[in-house]
Amino acid sequence: MAVQSSHTAFSFLSPLRSHSIVPETSLLSFKPSLVGYPFTATNRRRPFIITVSSKSNNELSVDKKRQLLEQYGLNPDEFLSEPSPKTKKRREQSKSGTGKQVLVEEPKPPRETHKLLQVVGGTARRKKLLSPKSMDVRPMMEVVKAAAFGILQAAGGCPASLRPGRWLDLYSGTGSVGIEAISRGCSEVHFVEMDPWVVSDVLRPNLEWTGFLDASVIHTVRVESFLERAEHFLGEDGSFDYISVTPPYAVVDYSILMDQISKSSIVGENTFILVEYPFRTDMLDSCGCLVKISDRRFGRTHLAIYGPKWALKKKYVEKTKRKQEKLDLLREVEISAS
Template identity: 30%
Template sequence: MRVIAGSAKHLNLKTIEGMDTRPTTDRIKETLFNMIQTDIPGCRFLDLFSGSGAIGIEALSRGAAEAVLVESAPKAAECIRENLKFTHLEEHAELMQTDVFQALSRLRGRGAYDFIFMDPPYNHELEKQVLEALRGSDLVDDYTVIITEASLQTDFSYLDSLGYQMKKYKKYKTNAHVFIEKKDA
């Protein structure tokens, strides 16, 4: 796995051994960032369930002003620290080694993020729980784009009832990126 573009382009990132994480492939990561690249420079990026940190690091490499990476697993958090140091992007990054819901609580009062990316373990409805936690939070405003990496079987029919709408759905062979925003008032 490598950084696709920007200041850390072509640098190889470490990943965690085993099946505890599911790194986003370079091809899928490249497709994702091609869709959002014009909005990345200067943005505030929140990466939930960060794994190796590859998504947050890609955002920083492409010019995000800041990125908060949230990961509770100690081995994965150490991997993120090493990747941030190796790519020389640690200055604009904050690693929160904690549960995602505790992190969301601690981040309150810091203002809205331009992008909130989450890649939770599949088929546990964690994306729904995160969206419920973000509802009414100052971490999300009318311009925030929430991107969820999910299995193809993940049901998002509840979005409307939580005050969200699906902006875009990008399907891959085994998973999808779901672009979500607050529903128009």
Template identity: 25%
Template sequence: MTRIISGAAGSLRLEVPKSGTRPTSDRVREAIFSTLDSWGFTDGTRVLDLYAGSGALGLEALSRGASEVALVEKHPQAAQIVSRNAKKVLAAISGSGSPAPRAEVLRQSVQAFLDAAPREVLWDVALLDPPYDLSEAELAANLTALAPILTDDAAVLVERDARSPEPTWPAGLALVRRKAYGDTVLWWAERSERVE
């Protein structure tokens, strides 16, 4: 069972696609959001959830106070599930008295989204939990296209299988932390310089 861990929609159960996704465990999600909270990246932030799957990462951010979340998922069935989950989370938040955030589900590939993203719209947090079979070259292309649409103090998370190598960070992003949780590794990066 996948659920929202904390915040205005805490304990709300989420649908998960029957196949093709690998939901982040509660333990790892709690570690991700403890880190973001300690860095001041929960309240009022703009969050990208790339390779959204069920939307659990982005919707957790929404529950915890993000002002806007874009959930990018190319598989039609998964995108429908993300949309239903987002509606449930937004309904729970609106009933909590918290300010109404925005959530947008975009059914397209991550690379297509990043290549077309307006450069004047900047994001505070990017969460990438790509499929295990995504090549290192594809991930590097994602990160290269992502760097110009991040705020100067943005945080970037890449969640990968423990056997995967460290992502290839483009100019403008630098690794700040690596943490393993069983078969999962979290790679945290931040802006290292202004990217034009």
């Protein structure tokens, strides 16, 4: 489309001739002052030229703009239609320079606690313990905890209480397992928990409430890091007598975790390891030099206990002894009945 321009006027080819789109400002902002004719005396066809001047300051009304656009064969709706809301918003943002607004995340509600747990046995029996209301921390069920300590006490040769020793509570959370251990006779417990809020608002208050803070050591670190640097955290204290492993089911690979524990310096020849694991999880029959002495199911929760070989032999002897006692009792009943 040819354009002829001067200092005060602009010329455009007619759309009737070239079917080109005339700029909106050329038709809506100016008044036509001169119209050329498409034919000359020689009957030679020439371009139809419209000359508009910018000298006039009078603004055209919408109706006149429509008439003018229709006069030259243009669709007024293409030039006079209202922009969409999105287009208006985009134009406003481009003018103000704001662009896309960044959404600000709402602050998370404060985490709360409640007292639903309690110490099952020992010196702090029936004392209530704090636990988070959310599902971030999953404490061991009381029935599982009672069964676990019953097995450990029997395996250690002292059914009434645990033999004195050091306990390591991995993934301690509320600290209910380690607190139970101190209540039943352990001399020292190391708690490993990575969540600072759980440590400050749940674990430490529970230790203060039960009076076991002086017998406790808290490590606010990931379990994997603790196992890798166990010598750094523990110094020359050596291995533990008891280790409890109660991790969150969904985020732990038990084969990798148990392999890491078995190779760590925290495990000794006489160590007992208590492992809580979910249904349909394959657990090995041994963990380093330790053997599995018990594997029980409580609904969807399983409890495996590893210990030294002498504990397994002792368990077998006790089981045989109980069986023999039952047989002797049945014989006495038969003799008395006859």
